[in-house]
Amino acid sequence: DGSVEWRSFSLLRLLVLGGIVVSVFTLSFGPFLVMGQLPQVLSRLFPFKRGLCHAYWAPNIWALYNILDKVLVVLGVRLKLLQEAELPQASMTGGLVQEFQHSVLPSISPVTTLFCTLLSILPAVVSIWRRPRGARGFLRCLLLCALGSFMFGWHVHEKAVLLVILPLSILAVESREDAGIFLLLSTTGHYSLFPLLHTPAELLIKVCLMLMFTTFSFTALRRLHRGKGSLLRPLEVIYLLGLVAVAIACEVVFPLSPWKHRLPFLPLLVTSVYCSVGVCYSFLRLYLSLWRSDCKAKQP
Structure with missing residues (x-):
């Protein structure tokens, strides 16, 4: 049924599996490490400086969060509850891949x-x-x-x-x-x-x-x-x-x-x-x- 039977544990098989994983990582990242380009690879794997969403928002919860922020900005300005000049200029719909701040809702880290x-x-x-x-x-x-x-x-x-x-x-x-x-x-x-x-x-x-x-x-x-x-x-x-x-x-x-x-x-x-x-x-x-x-x- 998919449950784990700890009686079948084998240290040798664990070491073999670990060796396979380590060898794959070594072959994949070794050349970048030798050339000093590993930080570039990591920046692509973990694009923390590229913003919450891509230039075209993926259809997920953050797309709804972004549009809610936009709607609240429009309503706030129309109802004179917010001053447009004092709001941070969120550029999430500008087509650029970059970090941005939400205008009304808390920004996501x-x-x-x-x-x-x-x-x-x-x-x-x-x-x-x-x-x-x-x-x-x-x-x-x-x-x-x-x-x-x-x-x-x-x-x-x-x-x-x-x-x-x-x-x-x-x-x-x-x-x-x-x-x-x-x-x-x-x-x-x-x-x-x-x-x-x-x-x-x-x-x-x-x-x-x-x-x-x-x-x-x-x-x-x-x-x-x-x-x-x-x-x-x-x-x-x-x-x-x-x-x-x-x-x-x-x-x-x-x-x-x-x-x-x-x-x-x-x-x-x-x-x-x-x-x-x-x-x-x-x-x-x-x-x-x-x-x-x-x-x-x-x-x-």
């Missing part, structure tokens, strides 16, 4: 993101430690840890959502609930990558590829879980249909509007914030499914 990440994955770790449930249970907790890191990590790249979508496809064929979460997260996560292919020549390609994959996923999983009810709830269907409206607005309407030059990063903001809602919701649903499985395990 790397230590804060580390604490939030650890807190988000702790229930999954405790669950799999106390009640091992085999390979599938381990995979579910692994997904929650990966998604928790994506949700609360520092300077997360939007492409990291693929690290959750790909293994989630394994669980999607096992249960109807996981299939629904997969359809929601994969559709939202894949659309959140659209801004990375931003030239007009790539528009038709990315739309066709996503339509083909999404159509196949919905069709295959619906047939696989036939007779077990709908895979998506009504509000989830409405949310996914909203992605179509967002895509039309950002990819077709906005380039033809006068806002194109005044607010060039508006499509990125809308895409990030809208997709953040779907990703956060999927994270909560995954934890809810873990909680349900824990409750079933407690029953005699």
Whole structure:
């Protein structure tokens, strides 16, 4: 069932495993250490000087935090509760990779993101430690840890959502609930990558590829879980249909509007914030499914 049997512990196997790990690290980082470039590598691995979010916000909790800060600034200035001249000039929507300060809400530090990440994955770790449930249970907790890191990590790249979508496809064929979460997260996560292919020549390609994959996923999983009810709830269907409206607005309407030059990063903001809602919701649903499985395990 995935539980640890300490009677099988072997010091020799531990040393062999440790030797493999040390050799891999030596081969990977040894040349950089010899050339004196290890600080450059570490600065890339831990980009603490590059800001909380990337130039295009990854669809996670910090995107919602950023937009909430912007909304509070606008409301505060409109209601004359804040003086615009006294506010720090947050440049999180300026398209630059740099550190910035929030204007109203407390600014987030790397230590804060580390604490939030650890807190988000702790229930999954405790669950799999106390009640091992085999390979599938381990995979579910692994997904929650990966998604928790994506949700609360520092300077997360939007492409990291693929690290959750790909293994989630394994669980999607096992249960109807996981299939629904997969359809929601994969559709939202894949659309959140659209801004990375931003030239007009790539528009038709990315739309066709996503339509083909999404159509196949919905069709295959619906047939696989036939007779077990709908895979998506009504509000989830409405949310996914909203992605179509967002895509039309950002990819077709906005380039033809006068806002194109005044607010060039508006499509990125809308895409990030809208997709953040779907990703956060999927994270909560995954934890809810873990909680349900824990409750079933407690029953005699």
